[in-house]
Amino acid sequence: MVRDTRFLSLSFGSAFSLLVLASASLGLGTLPARAESAFDAIGTQVNKVFENGKASVVRVHAAQAPLPGTTDSFETIGSGFFIDNKGTLVTAASIIGFSPAVSVEVGGLRLPAKILGLDPRSGVAVLQVFDGITPFLTFGKEEDVHTATPIVAIGFPLNLPSAPSFGMVTGFDTQYLGRFFSCTHLRTSLPISPGQIGGPVLDGRGGVVGMLIMAADERKFAYALPASAIQKIVTDIAVHGRVEYGWIGVGVDPRSDSNDVKITQLFESTPASTSGLQPGDTVVRIGPREIAKASDVIDASFYSEVGDDLAVVVNRKGKLLTYKFTVGERPSRLPVPIPAIVPTSPADVPQQAIPVRADLPR
Structure with a gap:
């Protein structure tokens, strides 16, 4: 694996300070005396959030018609997550596009999913899987999310199994390179791979504080739609059948x-x-x-x-x-x-x- 040395210039003192911050925000209490133990403690907590949440995160498949001038159909793939025990899940609208057929991988099975609503403005798609009771994630306390809040994202990178990514909130933006968002988004330090868009962003307690919506600067960091915006979209679609702005x-x-x-x-x-x-x-x-x-x-x-x-x-x-x-x-x-x-x-x-x-x- 080739490593980009631009990310290796963080001094030990700065890294240790980051560990102190992450340790406190993830509820780890007093930082162990040795730096090796600090890394282990944070890794343990990140793994705990991942293990508790991964069953609620699914891989989303969307069949797409051939592009103009081509004859081959193709498939877009991303991540999504259940938000209740009735099979309701959210993902990124960019994954679904104009797909006539959407399916999700749940517990090793690939199940058809119904599109309940899709909102290009916010970038959210709401799906339904009819397969009994489903595990799900709950929403966290958005008011506790600030700059430098540690976060964990769960998604399916490339064609690999689900995996966690650890980072922090680095800012709150309403636009990127002149493109305005529908509302304030979380700017995160999470470098993401294709397939992870649509996955949840979790706090240290495993609560959803956002959804990965867009990669930026050659996938070196990512933007997430905040939990309150996701909840608005889901509620509007459930009540009105569409989003009312x-x-x-x-x-x-x-x-x-x-x-x-x-x-x-x-x-x-x-x-x-x-x-x-x-x-x-x-x-x-x-x-x-x-x-x-x-x-x-x-x-x-x-x-x-x-x-x-x-x-x-x-x-x-x-x-x-x-x-x-x-x-x-x-x-x-x-x-x-x-x-x-x-x-x-x-x-x-x-x-x-x-x-x-x-x-x-x-």
Whole structure:
């Protein structure tokens, strides 16, 4: 096996610090005195998470029609995992594609799977296997996931048996190389192989905190869709038969940061277009979510529920105003923005605006 020496420059002191961090986060208690014991302790815990979870992780096969200009059909293969004991599992939508026939390997058997729903925007596909009671993984506490949180991924690399990968969360991103995600994703240090996409990302207790959704930088690291997003997709498909995305109709500068997220545009025929919000307003809160950066607006829109009443708090020239409206459904094509209209007198301010206390927490 050829090793890339670029990954071998970590000093022993840095490696030891990483082991201390991982040991504490994985619940290993006090780090043993000898470095060899530290490696063994972490390996033991990673193996425990893997052994407890591997039965719930499956290999997914999707038959694909021949590509244009070819005559040979082919198969895409990835990983997936059960989320209940009734055979419901999730995987990456990119594995399924336009496949007319999907199957999964469960306990040495290859079983047909029904596609309950597929959402290209989030990258999630929900499948069903009808084969009695199935082992399954439970979702972890997403609020406990921070930068440098140790994680374990389980998947099927290439044509090999399932295997664990150990790494950590290295950041939280809403875009990669100019491509915006549907919501904030976990950036991980997990180098992954073909076949592992769609597998679960687990915390030290074995709870699902994400799903591997995309490899980056020649597979040197990977992005994972967070558990809360997976749960939203699964719930929407179960309730509505499809994913319903909330739509507010507010555009903000994606580079906004440092508690200065300004509205840049409003879209026609959307809840926001007649609410009284204006370009130039600084967004303070959307529903229960505090807005400190542009990604907070992206997440607020992603997790909003169609039909819910929503309050948006903005700062306009030092005055906090609240606007309330009902969340609409995101259109397949975005409408055009409406021209900016800046009121010239108090009479021009819509009556939906409700002043709130200036000392409102931000």
